Amino acid sequence: MKSAWTSRLTSFLFILPYLAAFGLFLLFPILYGVVISLQDFELLSAEHAFVGLSNYITIFTPGTYENSLFFKGLWTTAQFVLYSVPLLIVIGLGLAMLLNALPARVRGLFRTFYFLPYALSASVMAVIWLMMFDTNAGFLNSLLAKLGMAGIPWLTDTPWAWISLVSTTIWWTIGFNMIIFINALNEVPEEYYEAASIDGAGPWSRFVSITLPTIRPVLLFVMITSTIASFNIYAQPFLLTRGGPGDTTRVLLINVLDQAFARKDVGSASAMAILMAVLIMAVSVVQFKLTNRKEKA
Amino acid sequence: MANPKTKQAILLLLAAVIALVMVLPLVWMLSTAFKNDFEALSGRMDFLPRKPTLDNFKQGLGGELMNTPVLRWIANSLSVGVIGTGLVLLIDSMAAFALARLNDLPLRRVLLPMFIASLMIPGVLTFLPMYMEFNSLGLINTYPALILPATAGAFGVFLLYQFFVSFPKEIEEAGRIDGVNKWQLYARILLPSAVPIMVTLGIFTFMGIYNDFVWPLYATTSPEMRTITAGIAMMATGSYTQSYGKLMAMTTIAALPVVLIFILGQKSFLRAITSAGVK
Numbered sequence: 355m356k357s358a359w360t361s362r363l364t365s366f367l368f369i370l371p372y373l374a375a376f377g378l379f380l381l382f383p384i385l386y387g388v389v390i391s392l393q394d395f396e397l398l399s400a401e402h403a404f405v406g407l408s409n410y411i412t413i414f415t416p417g418t419y420e421n422s423l424f425f426k427g428l429w430t431t432a433q434f435v436l437y438s439v440p441l442l443i444v445i446g447l448g449l450a451m452l453l454n455a456l457p458a459r460v461r462g463l464f465r466t467f468y469f470l471p472y473a474l475s476a477s478v479m480a481v482i483w484l485m486m487f488d489t490n491a492g493f494l495n496s497l498l499a500k501l502g503m504a505g506i507p508w509l510t511d512t513p514w515a516w517i518s519l520v521s522t523t524i525w526w527t528i529g530f531n532m533i534i535f536i537n538a539l540n541e542v543p544e545e546y547y548e549a550a551s552i553d554g555a556g557p558w559s560r561f562v563s564i565t566l567p568t569i570r571p572v573l574l575f576v577m578i579t580s581t582i583a584s585f586n587i588y589a590q591p592f593l594l595t596r597g598g599p600g601d602t603t604r605v606l607l608i609n610v611l612d613q614a615f616a617r618k619d620v621g622s623a624s625a626m627a628i629l630m631a632v633l634i635m636a637v638s639v640v641q642f643k644l645t646n647r648k649e650k651a
Numbered sequence: 652m653a654n655p656k657t658k659q660a661i662l663l664l665l666a667a668v669i670a671l672v673m674v675l676p677l678v679w680m681l682s683t684a685f686k687n688d689f690e691a692l693s694g695r696m697d698f699l700p701r702k703p704t705l706d707n708f709k710q711g712l713g714g715e716l717m718n719t720p721v722l723r724w725i726a727n728s729l730s731v732g733v734i735g736t737g738l739v740l741l742i743d744s745m746a747a748f749a750l751a752r753l754n755d756l757p758l759r760r761v762l763l764p765m766f767i768a769s770l771m772i773p774g775v776l777t778f779l780p781m782y783m784e785f786n787s788l789g790l791i792n793t794y795p796a797l798i799l800p801a802t803a804g805a806f807g808v809f810l811l812y813q814f815f816v817s818f819p820k821e822i823e824e825a826g827r828i829d830g831v832n833k834w835q836l837y838a839r840i841l842l843p844s845a846v847p848i849m850v851t852l853g854i855f856t857f858m859g860i861y862n863d864f865v866w867p868l869y870a871t872t873s874p875e876m877r878t879i880t881a882g883i884a885m886m887a888t889g890s891y892t893q894s895y896g897k898l899m900a901m902t903t904i905a906a907l908p909v910v911l912i913f914i915l916g917q918k919s920f921l922r923a924i925t926s927a928g929v930k
Binding site: 358361362364365366368369371372373375376378379380382383384386387390449452453455456457460464466467468469470471473474475476477478480481482483484485486488490491493495496497499500525530533534537582585586588589593596607610611614615620623624627628630631634635638 | 665676693742773775777800863920
């Protein structure tokens with residue numbers, strides 16, 4: 355009996371270091387975040403009174419500062435999700451199909467080019483594009499000037515600010531979706547296409563009736579990961595547009611961090627962060643359910 | 652479009668144009684890094700600088716720019732990345748080994764689903780409380796604050812678990828007959844066979860830690876504790892807003908390690924991404 359007990363202990367020792375990290379830097383923060391959101395938690399003060407759901411109630415009370423901060427930010431983030439996710443899916447799939455249609459010996463080279471920006475840090479990516487978009491000396495406006503066209507206020511006027519944020523996001527992250535799609539396309543059995551060709555199906559009908567249904571689970575995966583990633587947008591508006599023009603691109607995450615660090619109201623910011631996290635998880639679940647139902651029908 | 656050769660040529664042309672769009676900003680970054688601030692702001696479209704200069708790199712690396720100890724930032728980023736990656740590889744492989752191979756592991760049925768479920772938790776949920784946690788421990792603006800949060804991620808455990816679970820049982824049993832204990836089984840039999848997947852996880856983890864910038868931006872408060880990615884963000888929002896020559900020299904330096912690792916370890920990196928996609 356004793357040896358079985360020590361054996362179990364030894365087994366447990368293997369998992370203990372990770373379990374400790376998991377507990378300290380994931381489980382505990384989640385629970386602690388809930389506690390903070392129920393407190394009047396000022397960043398620099400040592401005592402935090404329990405206030406129940408008051409932080410949440412303030413967020414949902416029309417007319418309060420927190421209410422407009424949260425819902426304006428949420429609407430701005432939702433706009434970015436709506437603009438970016440369809441493009442991230444369509445262009446990602448398009449690039450994957452383009453690569454697969456190329457001769458095998460150049461495929462690897464082009465894949466590296468398309469994927470390269472994904473290796474960069476968000477801050478490096480944003481600062482590079484800050485220079486590309488510069489109104490007076492930027493690459494794009496210099497190019498337009500050379501072509502005899504007027505410069506574009508890339509970061510300081512709408513809809514250009516949105517166009518800039520969405521295109522930098524595509525430039526930076528499209529490689530990820532492309533790789534996932536390439537993998538999925540390569541797993542569509544060749545016989546399916548052969549059978550369809552014999553039936554006289556053209557490229558478009560083969561795409562609609564074979565490719566799309568076969569890669570549907572991967573399509574769903576990319577849709578969910580892209581939605582989550584776009585929901586978490588921060589670096590691009592933080593560094594490129596600084597939330598502008600006005601506050602048209604002040605996304606939710608900027609507002610949450612601002613509430614915590616600039617206004618020092620960590621309690622209210624935590625409540626916003628929890629609401630945002632719940633929304634992100636809910637969107638994934640809804641997308642998953644919706645696509646599953648279609649499959650059954 | 653009937654002619655397959657014409658079709659191939661059109662596709663190749665399209666692919667080349669897209670490749671140009673993807674690479675152009677990086678080429679322009681390199682070119683601007685060798686221009687002085689005046690030329691960088693001139694609005695001329697010279698890919699080759701008229702007066703090429705190394706001043707941006709010299710000043711940056713020589714610590715001549717106010718509040719931007721760039722060499723220190725690079726050292727911070729590299730050491731935080733290497734130590735964090737080492738820690739993740741060690742504790743994740745031990746945990747994955749226990750989950751996949753040790754049948755008498757207590758709570759096994761609870762732990763694995765819990766770890767997998769944690770992959771769906773958005774970072775925004777833990778960001779502020781983790782900041783307050785490190786703050787009350789007095790660890791804000793220290794290396795542990797930059798390293799430890801990365802160790803909680805379950806991706807590595809999950810990736811290595813899948814590998815260890817499919818590892819042939821016979822080799823393990825042969826070892827057991829030879830009187831090998833669990834530690835030896837882990838260190839001498841399973842770990843050596845897992846080198847390729849460990850390299851994959853290592854590259855993935857290093858790039859994740861090295862490239863992160865929001866957490867380091869808030870978790871560090873003094874210039875010399877910044878990582879290069881957070882430092883660049885501070886420069887771009889601070890006194891170097893339009894010093895594109897200097898900024899591009901810094902982004903070039905910051906991008907160099909990850910771009911090199913990415914090109915050398917591309918296969919491994921892609922494997923990590925596709926295994927993240929297989930669910």
